[in-house]
Amino acid sequence: MGLTDAPRGMRLHIGIFGRRNVGKSSLLNAITRQDVSIVSDFAGTTTDPVEKPMELLPLGPVLFIDTAGIDDVGVLGELRAKKTTQVFDRTDLGVLVTEAGSWGEYEDGILDEFLERKAPVVVVFNKSDLVSKPAPVKRLQDLKITPVLTAASEGRGVLDFRQALLDAAPPDFIDNPTILGDLVNSGDLAVLVVPIDKEAPRGRLILPQVQSIRDLMDSDAMALVVKERELKNAIDRLKRPPKLVVTDSQAFLKVAADTPPDVPLTSFSILFSRFKGDLTSQVEGTLAVDDLKSGARILIAEACSHHPIAEDIGRVKIPRWLTQYVGGKLNIEHMQGHDFPDDLSRWDLVIHCGACTFNRRAMLGRILRCRQQGVPITNYGLVIAFSLGIFERALQPFPAALEAMRAAQARRAGHAPAEPVTAGLPPDAAVDDLC
Ligand code: SF4
Structure with a gap:
């Protein structure tokens, strides 16, 4: 399935509402960076709701619905208005656009429609460049809604708008329903490769492994759990090849060698890049490894605060593989748990763990x-696969990520600018697990 092929019903429907000529179409164009709506200085140019399915990083598949202004007058206006009100009913997340400093009964009415439907809403004060400081709106203050200030025609505030969409998106859309259940069918067998070495905690498996096993069982699939040394023997004994092999990223090379080429292979932390983060963003971020030079500054971040041991993946193995790949000394810093800097500008790359907590x-x-700060971010499994030369193979189970990787490679070859996005949210990890 291509990046824009998600079924319409699975997309988050984002309806954009507001008076004519407040800049709804400009805002949509700014965030999609495509001329999907007609942008004009004249009121009422957008005659019908315009739908634009897109993959909005990092939200995933969304459907933007750009509405005609429902303050249209006359017969044509009534037709437009009817279509617009229908859009309220299928909006998962509403965007109310108004000009900075102009709020009235009309905006109150739109807000009421959202509140009645219990739909989350993002309020945008557009054309904020024309007003020095927009007056506060008591209704919004009472509802604890902070408007996003944009000047969409100049591309200003678009990053904040994107962040506001992420903040407001319903949790059931944000949370991925499955770790790998969508990669197997009922009755399929997946082989999970779990090294039991000095790094493995005594007497138990780590959270990503346990959760993956549970996810397979929830999908009526089967899990065969082996150490990396037993993998070849285990596969040889199967009557049919497994549907998928998932390995601890640290064993990637051996597991890639022992897994038949036609069996899809990935790692737990790549699965968690998709489950807990955004695989596409982190795949694109991984390509920045090719830009690293001797002396590059790298932040390695882990979501929990386990005590590192001798051959720790974040402190020893990844630095070793990456240094070999780059061919020069790297300046690597580590952060754990809730520590994550606001200002990332001094790093050339961020490498994050699977963030299972x-x-x-x-x-x-x-x-x-x-x-937002133009700093590429990758993930443990992705950066290991890349450094070891098995990146494409590790992405084989994820066609959309492979497609994104090829598109990003093409953009890089053509020196197209990276797409910027916007700022973050506080983590809420509870931590006592070990990688
Ligand atoms: S370092 Fe901690 S939070 Fe990150 S994937 Fe490993 S166990 Fe989970």
Whole structure:
């Protein structure tokens, strides 16, 4: 399935409402960076709701619905207005656009429609460049709604708008329903490769492994759990090849060698990049490894605060593989738990763990913060696969991520600018697990 092929019903429907000529179409164009709506200085140019399905990083598949102004007059206006009110009923997340400093009965009415339907709403004061400081609106203050200030035609405030969409998106849209259940069918067998070495905690498996097993069982699939040394023997004994092999990223090379090429292979932390964060963003971020030079500054961030041991993945193994790949000394800093800097500008790359102890909104916040500041962010499994030369293979189970990788490679080859996004959310990790 391509990036824009998600069924319409699975997309978050974002309806954009507001008077004519407040800049709804400009706002949509600014965030989509495509001329999907007609932008004009004349009121009422947008005659019908215009729908634009897109993959909005890092929210995922959304459907923007750009409405005609419902203050239209005359027969044509009534037709437009009817279509607009229908859009309220299928809006998961409403966007009310008004000009900075202009709020009246009309905006109150739109807000009432959202509140009646219990739909989350983002209020945008557009054309904020024309007003020095917009007057506060008591209704919004009472409802604790902070308007986003934009000047969409100049592209200002669009990053804040994107953040506000993430903040307001319903939790059931934010949270991925499955770790790998969508990669297997009922009755399929997945092989999970779990090294039992000095790093493995005594007497138990770590959270990503346990959750993956549970996810397979919830999907009526089967899990065969083996150490990396037993993988080849285990696969040889199967009557049919497994549907999927998932390995601890640290064993990637051996597991890639022992897994038949036609069996999809990935790692737990790549699964968690998708489950807890945004795989597409982190795949794109991984390509920045090719830009690293000797002396590059790298932040390695872990969501929990486990005590590192001798051959720790974040402190020893990833630095070693990355240094070998880059061919020069790297300046690497580490952060754990809730510590994550507001200002990321001094790093050339952020490498994050699978964040199994975070909720997804918290991890998305970190990804957004990086992207807002133009700092690429990758993930343990992705950066290991890339450094070891098996990146494409590790992405084989995720066609959309592969497609995004190829598109990003093409953009990089053409020196197209990276798409900036906006800032983050506080993490809420509770931590006592070990990677
Ligand atoms: S470092 Fe901690 S939070 Fe991150 S994936 Fe490993 S166990 Fe989970």
